[in-house]
Every structure is written in C-alpha cells, then in structure tokens.
Amino acid sequence: GDVAVVVPAAGAGVRLGPGAPKALRLLEGEPLLVHAIRRTAAAPSVRMIVVAAPPAEVEAVHDLLAPVAPVIVVAGGAERQDSVAAALAVVPDDVGIVLVHDAARCLAPAELFERVAAAVRDGADAVIPALPVVDTIKEVAADGTVLGTVDRSVLRAVQTPQGFRAGTLRAAHAAAADSHTDDAGAVEKLGRPVLCVPGSDFALKITRPIDLALATHLLKLSEP
Ligand code: CTP
Ligand code: MG
Known part of the structure; x- marks a missing residue:
C-alpha cells in the first residue's frame, strides 16, 4: 500500500445523546471505531492508519484496536480539524497519499477507500465520495419563509474517506485559519480543484439515534 489513513475519532457524539464518546459506542456489540478500522484495514492500498482518539481514551483505544489492525493512536483536539491535524502530524513525509475518514462513517466499505485512492493515484489533488441529493432543497429565511x-x-452530499496528495492536505491545513467541516473544504479555499467520485450508501455518518438503527440493519448487508 501507498496510502495513510487519518481517522478522526475524538468527537463526543452530542447529537447521539448522552453516553460514551461516539467512536466507542456499540453497534451490534462492537464499538463504531472497531467496525471502521476493520474496513479501513481491509483496503489493499492502506499502508498505515492513524487514529485521533478522545484524549482520555488514547490507551483504551490502542488496546481496543490492537487485535483489529496495526494503528497509531494520538490524542485528538477540540475541533474535528484539530484532530485531523494531530493525526496528520505523525504521517511520515514519504507517504504520498493521505485519506481522511470519519470513524462515525463506520460501515464505509474497503472498495470505497480503493476508489478514492485510485483517483488520487490517477492525478487528482483532492477526491471526495459524493451522492446525489434525494430531497428537494429549499432556501429558507429565519422566520420560516421559503x-x-x-x-x-x-x-x-459528501462523505469520507476523502483523499489527497499528502502535500495538498498539509498545505490546506496549514492555511486554514477558520473552521471547515470537511478537509476538501480547506483545499477549495486554496483554490485547488476537488474531484467527486461515486459515494456509498454504506458510508452514512452515524450522527443521530436513528442512524444507529439504520446502521444496525446495514451491518447485516455489509462486508466485514
Ligand atoms: N471528531 C474528532 N474530533 C473532534 C470532533 C469530531 O475527531 N473534536 C470526529 C468524530 O469522532 C467523527 C468525525 O470527526 O468521527 C465527524 O464528526 P461528527 O459526526 O460531528 O462527530 P461528533 O463531533 O462526535 O458528534 P457531535 O457533533 O454530535 O458531537
Ligand atoms: Mg461534531
């Protein structure tokens, strides 16, 4: 493999409701992070995985993942981009392609990692998996008027893993003064092109309780 995967997993999961940090919540008896890393490690392109864990859980996450795949675990930060930066900092300079993948998208299949990595390998600076939007979208004023x-x-609708030439991602993070919700957004601010490839329904982000119910069902249809 020629790819490093950076996995932000340090979020609290406020929208999921009270409980453990989201990456450590259980889906059919296993933490979301275990499901995520199992699929990440199954992608043949992947050479190394760096997980940004909640700072209080670094040791626990290391022990949790040791039987699943070889990973480096670092302490995440206050915002998602801080967690990505902390993990990116330990990716060696000789790794040419970096993918950033939310632990919360724990059923993203290995083939999606391969699709994104291949598009970077084929010459794109930044690649994002994306799906058409199914709902009608309205712009609405604060008072509810359409x-x-x-x-x-x-x-x-954009997912992860998002893939980058390593230098592009490092430059984007170094330049990003204000916050961004995804890493490709920081590349866009540099004025560099970002390419979409087809996303996957399995790469949904577990955000609200209903997503856990959906993921429980999807898990039965998903490859390990
Ligand atoms: N994340 C992170 N560090 C943070 C915040 C988020 O590593 N300071 C990670 C989460 O663990 C998750 C991914 O970024 O894998 C996407 O974030 P999100 O879905 O918003 O997760 P949470 O921030 O945990 O959820 P919430 O916003 O509901 O608290
Ligand atoms: Mg969040």
Missing part, C-alpha cells in the same frame, strides 16, 4: 428552491441536480 426564499426559493435550489437546483438539486448540481448538489451532492
């Missing part, structure tokens, strides 16, 4: 209907055909 301002207009957005042309859905040009919209995409």
